Amino acid sequence: MDAMGCRSARFDLVHDRRMTDTEIPVTCAGSDSFLAVTGKPCRAIIPSPMDGSPIVEDMPAAPMPTASPSAVRAYYLRKNAEILHRYGPGPQVHFHAAVMTGGPPHDGTPAELRRRIVEGQTRYLDRCADIWEAATVFRGRVLDIGCGLGGPAIYWAQRFGVEVTGLTIEPAQAQLAAQLADDAGMAHLVSTTVEDFTVAHPQGKFDTAVSNEAFVHMDRHAAFANASRTLPLGAYLCIEDVLLTKPEGKAPADRYWTIDIGPLAEYIAAAQASGFTLDRNVDVTAEGADYWLWSIAWADSQLAQLESEDALTEATESRLLRSIREHARMYRCITNNVYEFRALRFHKVRDLA
Ligand SMILES: C[S@@+](CC[C@H](N)C(=O)[O-])C[C@H]1O[C@@H](n2cnc3c(N)ncnc32)[C@H](O)[C@@H]1O
Numbered sequence: 001m002d003a004m005g006c007r008s009a010r011f012d013l014v015h016d017r018r019m020t021d022t023e024i025p026v027t028c029a030g031s032d033s034f035l036a037v038t039g040k041p042c043r044a045i046i047p048s049p050m051d052g053s054p055i056v057e058d059m060p061a062a063p064m065p066t067a068s069p070s071a072v073r074a075y076y077l078r079k080n081a082e083i084l085h086r087y088g089p090g091p092q093v094h095f096h097a098a099v100m101t102g103g104p105p106h107d108g109t110p111a112e113l114r115r116r117i118v119e120g121q122t123r124y125l126d127r128c129a130d131i132w133e134a135a136t137v138f139r140g141r142v143l144d145i146g147c148g149l150g151g152p153a154i155y156w157a158q159r160f161g162v163e164v165t166g167l168t169i170e171p172a173q174a175q176l177a178a179q180l181a182d183d184a185g186m187a188h189l190v191s192t193t194v195e196d197f198t199v200a201h202p203q204g205k206f207d208t209a210v211s212n213e214a215f216v217h218m219d220r221h222a223a224f225a226n227a228s229r230t231l232p233l234g235a236y237l238c239i240e241d242v243l244l245t246k247p248e249g250k251a252p253a254d255r256y257w258t259i260d261i262g263p264l265a266e267y268i269a270a271a272q273a274s275g276f277t278l279d280r281n282v283d284v285t286a287e288g289a290d291y292w293l294w295s296i297a298w299a300d301s302q303l304a305q306l307e308s309e310d311a312l313t314e315a316t317e318s319r320l321l322r323s324i325r326e327h328a329r330m331y332r333c334i335t336n337n338v339y340e341f342r343a344l345r346f347h348k349v350r351d352l353a
Pocket residue numbers: 069072076093094095096145146147148149150151152167168169170173195196197198211212213214215217218
């Protein structure tokens with residue numbers, strides 16, 4: 001086991017080092033995530049994974065990536081099967097962070113590690129529910145904005161007996177989520193709808209809205225405005241998301257996750273412009289940080305298992321190695337305060353003009 005808790009040294013962790021204006025900030029670069037984050041050509045210097053000697057890579061200027069709705073839709077169309085494989089089999093399939101317990105990941109099989117991660121994801125929602133005072137605030141009809149495969153929607157319905165509509169931009173995802181809700185025996189409370197929430201909001205009345213790690217994909221002003229159009233005065237909008245705390249973290253994260261990560265101030269400004277005030281704001285970064293180590297351990301164990309079964313294709317190996325590198329980068333960035341995770345609660349105090 002190495003320092004990151006992984007069995008093998010397959011992935012090349014970049015080390016902290018001082019940054020100059022011509023070097024990419026390697027605390028948040030993965031070797032295949034290199035972008036000229038400044039929009040100018042730049043040079044990355046990283047230690048070789050083999051012997052630590054410096055590798056120099058010159059990179060051309062790259063345009064800042066964007067998470068256009070069509071790019072997000074295409075991303076999830078590709079990603080659905082992978083999410084199901086990695087966090088399934090369900091019926092509650094989550095695609096958000098987790099609160100892990102019991103120290104660093106042990107040498108488990110992929111199935112064991114996955115089971116522990118899914119338990120941790122449920123603990124993460126327990127924690128969000130406490131922060132949001134969901135037992136009081138979630139009532140009547142709840143809109144889950146960016147519902148993924150429906151794990152949180154099923155959880156909210158089961159735990160609080162509320163009617164939840166899961167909204168996603170990707171049609172196949174909505175179908176899968178509806179099927180999983182049915183498998184959970186929750187079809188009477190959980191339904192799904194397909195909408196680009198930056199463009200339109202669902203018809204019908206909602207009492208509360210919730211969103212886990214989805215606003216990060218969206219134009220915040222448009223999404224808060226649509227949340228305001230959806231909710232009555234006095235309603236709550238509960239958001240848990242990953243936020244940017246240092247600008248150098250933006251380009252690599254945006255590119256890998258097809259997001260448009262932004263700082264807390266941007267959420268607050270967009271919320272205020274749409275008639276919301278922020279009334280709960282809790283930093284949950286430290287509580288969820290170990291999740292990334294467990295996720296790396298899962299991918300590492302999955303690689304080892306496929307290799308031992310002689311079933312590892314080149315494409316799968318490259319995807320899993322990339323995931324390991326990116327999750328290692330994410331862990332390093334979190335511990336270097338480049339990103340933070342927050343549970344926020346907004347209260348609608350004014351209608352949109
Ligand atoms: C990281 S996943 C989170 C899924 C789910 N909330 C969970 O925690 O398991 C982000 C979700 O946001 C949805 N999403 C992203 N942009 C969207 C948009 N413009 N309109 C509606 N849904 C969107 C994606 O389709 C996906 O379901």
